[in-house]
Amino acid sequence: MDSLSVEKILEDNIPEQLLGKVKRVIYGRDLQSIQLPTLDKNLQCEIKGYKMGGARAEQLRDPRIVRVGLIQNTIVLPTSEPIADQRKAIHDKVGKYIEHAAKCGANIVCMQELWTMPMGFCTREKYPWAEFAEDAINGPTTSLVSKLARNHGIVVVSSILERDSTNSDILWNTTVVIDANGSVLGKQRKNHIPRNGDFNESTYYMEGNLGHPVFKTKFAKIGVVTCYGRHHPLNWLMYGINGAEIVFNPSAITSESFETLWQIEARCAAISNSYYTCAINRVGTEVYPQPFTSGDAKPPHKDLGEFFGSSYVTAPDGTRTPGLGRCSDGILIAEIDLNLCRQIRDLWNFPMTRRLDLYAHKLTEASNPDFQPQIIDK
Amino acid sequence: MDSLSVEKILEDNIPEQLLGKVKRVIYGRDLQSIQLPTLDKNLQCEIKGYKMGGARAEQLRDPRIVRVGLIQNTIVLPTSEPIADQRKAIHDKVGKYIEHAAKCGANIVCMQELWTMPMGFCTREKYPWAEFAEDAINGPTTSLVSKLARNHGIVVVSSILERDSTNSDILWNTTVVIDANGSVLGKQRKNHIPRNGDFNESTYYMEGNLGHPVFKTKFAKIGVVTCYGRHHPLNWLMYGINGAEIVFNPSAITSESFETLWQIEARCAAISNSYYTCAINRVGTEVYPQPFTSGDAKPPHKDLGEFFGSSYVTAPDGTRTPGLGRCSDGILIAEIDLNLCRQIRDLWNFPMTRRLDLYAHKLTEASNPDFQPQIIDK
Numbered sequence: 001m002d003s004l005s006v007e008k009i010l011e012d013n014i015p016e017q018l019l020g021k022v023k024r025v026i027y028g029r030d031l032q033s034i035q036l037p038t039l040d041k042n043l044q045c046e047i048k049g050y051k052m053g054g055a056r057a058e059q060l061r062d063p064r065i066v067r068v069g070l071i072q073n074t075i076v077l078p079t080s081e082p083i084a085d086q087r088k089a090i091h092d093k094v095g096k097y098i099e100h101a102a103k104c105g106a107n108i109v110c111m112q113e114l115w116t117m118p119m120g121f122c123t124r125e126k127y128p129w130a131e132f133a134e135d136a137i138n139g140p141t142t143s144l145v146s147k148l149a150r151n152h153g154i155v156v157v158s159s160i161l162e163r164d165s166t167n168s169d170i171l172w173n174t175t176v177v178i179d180a181n182g183s184v185l186g187k188q189r190k191n192h193i194p195r196n197g198d199f200n201e202s203t204y205y206m207e208g209n210l211g212h213p214v215f216k217t218k219f220a221k222i223g224v225v226t227c228y229g230r231h232h233p234l235n236w237l238m239y240g241i242n243g244a245e246i247v248f249n250p251s252a253i254t255s256e257s258f259e260t261l262w263q264i265e266a267r268c269a270a271i272s273n274s275y276y277t278c279a280i281n282r283v284g285t286e287v288y289p290q291p292f293t294s295g296d297a298k299p300p301h302k303d304l305g306e307f308f309g310s311s312y313v314t315a316p317d318g319t320r321t322p323g324l325g326r327c328s329d330g331i332l333i334a335e336i337d338l339n340l341c342r343q344i345r346d347l348w349n350f351p352m353t354r355r356l357d358l359y360a361h362k363l364t365e366a367s368n369p370d371f372q373p374q375i376i377d378k
Numbered sequence: 379m380d381s382l383s384v385e386k387i388l389e390d391n392i393p394e395q396l397l398g399k400v401k402r403v404i405y406g407r408d409l410q411s412i413q414l415p416t417l418d419k420n421l422q423c424e425i426k427g428y429k430m431g432g433a434r435a436e437q438l439r440d441p442r443i444v445r446v447g448l449i450q451n452t453i454v455l456p457t458s459e460p461i462a463d464q465r466k467a468i469h470d471k472v473g474k475y476i477e478h479a480a481k482c483g484a485n486i487v488c489m490q491e492l493w494t495m496p497m498g499f500c501t502r503e504k505y506p507w508a509e510f511a512e513d514a515i516n517g518p519t520t521s522l523v524s525k526l527a528r529n530h531g532i533v534v535v536s537s538i539l540e541r542d543s544t545n546s547d548i549l550w551n552t553t554v555v556i557d558a559n560g561s562v563l564g565k566q567r568k569n570h571i572p573r574n575g576d577f578n579e580s581t582y583y584m585e586g587n588l589g590h591p592v593f594k595t596k597f598a599k600i601g602v603v604t605c606y607g608r609h610h611p612l613n614w615l616m617y618g619i620n621g622a623e624i625v626f627n628p629s630a631i632t633s634e635s636f637e638t639l640w641q642i643e644a645r646c647a648a649i650s651n652s653y654y655t656c657a658i659n660r661v662g663t664e665v666y667p668q669p670f671t672s673g674d675a676k677p678p679h680k681d682l683g684e685f686f687g688s689s690y691v692t693a694p695d696g697t698r699t700p701g702l703g704r705c706s707d708g709i710l711i712a713e714i715d716l717n718l719c720r721q722i723r724d725l726w727n728f729p730m731t732r733r734l735d736l737y738a739h740k741l742t743e744a745s746n747p748d749f750q751p752q753i754i755d756k
Contacts, residue, residue, distance in 0.1 A: 231650060
């Protein structure tokens, strides 16, 4: 189990005549696998692909078929190695994955949250972690992915630690969107910052100040909900309102309780907003140089637990792909038809029935510090 | 499968050493079953109970243990029988279930949506369905459940078709909340009305005009999200903002695609809002007297498909109970500690980090017909 996905266990154990129906309830419509080219076998990387289907042919619009590629990866070198070496090793490995995703026909590729570095924020040490930060437009990571985007004609969604050297050297958790010609289309900053458990990010960066931009890339209109922002339905909603067809959720999470949540939230967001969601989580156990405590009265230790991968894609009708594995690097390709978004909106009518004006009014009242909740108490 | 729940299939087929881990990922923490008294064996009714656990002991608050009881039921007589007879037959049967739930220690009992009648709205015929409507305070159903509430000292959450005879005889989809002394604490009207598929309710009643009241009952602060309102995260959010500890979701849904959604939305709402949710769906296939079409270009038919039951409870940490069965009447008892709501809020900090003022502002902008979405397009 520790390396097997739940989907694999179901497939290996549930009798044929029941498996289809169990999968329908748990995962939705049955999906067709895509045959994909294999990767260098000295790279330990799972490769899976699915056609998500579900869209009907329309008379006035052609199908708008897009392949998304999700990449989950471990770090490469020990966290005590020189920063430049650590980053270069990840660049080299994940760069190959991005190229392979392009070879698999991916049009838009997204990596996990802060894919170029370890998630050392649990230590609450400023260094060396803050030194991984780089300029969003001209830094080494954006230079690398811009080149890959241009060479392969793909859109890349790249989550990095940003150093804003023109504004008091502030750090941000930023995702850069590079269009298929290699140019930076724009950036998004993580809107909701965790303040729980070992996720001490709030001592490194603040809540994002760039709103909920939807990037009109060559292939689709996309948004980014970064990691913990997944817990906030309003965050997802604003991307839907702004017209997103796909929302990526680059993440970095561990722990058993969050694994239970992992399968629910990005999937519910796809349903509520009638768009595709792509949830990507890192893998592996990272060991940091110095022991640290976790605010749970337990002894100091040197790791944050196991990042459990399990990246997956959900369609607007709630159907999801199987997840990538829990322990190793992986590339997940999903072929989707963007037309399904509007078709599901027509069919289920969630946007039409959502009473936005009512809630605009209610939230305005509720955000007043003197707000009196509507309680019936006889 | 058609009668078996997915949980049962997993338990029967997955080897012991993997089952615990599969269930942890799919359902959350392991739950302890409760031994419950059996019911008259001439009633075909499944009875299941679980202690949901998960709360820690506090120094300044005692545990606040409550048992909720969820009831799912088929109708009893053919839909062509006299209305008074149909209703009386359901009252008699479900009345016994309510009494049995009380005997199982339930403090708060909730039935499915419009539990006293068939869901004949798919026919778009006004009669006989409109004649099932009754006064929310003095009608026969509220009289029955008030008596049961008083006799057993339980809170009852009762979803009925309301006739508002003081306001132009309008119909509403209304849930009446009866406190443990038998008095009507108040009522709530369904906030979001479906306009999809065979769910033609919008020709019978409008969107609710009573806001998102939270009822401070003897045992807990509770809210009601009726059926289709489950698809709207803002609806769930307002009950959280108004202080609900448990939100009931009486429902009546069929069809394969909605069965995939069923396990996701109420569960995600419990997670997002750090409260308990109780999702209750009716069971059985109801045959209506006259054939009707379904807006899907298929031939006329006389039923809406199978209501698939599968009622379940989710805790604020995302852990859920197994579901009741898909086909037969059932009573699900869940023992919960209300203290877990605030503990999870403290632990995960979703309310603190939700940036309500930002979204109040954004939704106000977005509900303006001239709204310009935030799109980045170079």
